[in-house]
Amino acid sequence: MACEKEIWQKIGEGFVQEYYNQFDNTNRMGLGNLYSPDACLTWEGSPFQGREAITGKLVNLPFKRIKHIITEQDFQPTVDSCILIMVFGQLQVDDDPPMAFHQVFMLKSQNCAWACTNDVFRLGIHNIPV
């Protein structure tokens, strides 16, 4: 069994670390640079198209403080040489109780750099039937 991580795992881990570090520790204005110009974001079911719209959404999220803790992350190469990433964890916003979240990213190599072309985020809230 190889001890070395596969390249897509290394690239994926690097992206995930950068993304959540910027998300939690900056004003989120720089997050747009992680996306391709035509990227799609679906945030809690609402679609945002393009780097500008995505940055606008993320920068204007209505909290003062946020912290993500990653429980699990998985990486796969795709047949079109992209990288698929699935992240599961918990987040805490301001003084609210922690909540589970699920996020999927797809990365594509464009102009010798890896950019996020697809991002889907959902809180882990279920409507439990009575």
Add this chain to the structure above:
Amino acid sequence: MVDQPLWEQIGSSFVQHYYQMFDSDRSQLGSIYIDASCLTWEGQQYQGKRAIVEKLASLPFQKIAHSITAQDHQPTPDSCILSMVVGQLKADEDPIMGFHQSFILKNINDAWVCTNDMFRLAIHNFG
């Protein structure tokens, strides 16, 4: 009334078909994967249709029911479809658990197949 975009129609149709087959007869799932497909199941990697179906068919429960809480679909730059599903499942008499699954669908020879599949139970390790 605005029609659903094509990727949403294909994605939601796939998702419905997948869980219906999963919950009734998992051995039929081979039809949706190809030899280049990858599955990551609770962190373990499986490559290719045969290995994937073997894993799914050998999962250790008699009954399973998935209930989808939310599903999102997006087109990708290579004309694939990315689908993310959040839901709950019940296996045999075990308590209900949250799960999270992502798929990439690709159109090959006029059929949509699943090239990438990632599944995780929604369990956190506390402390």
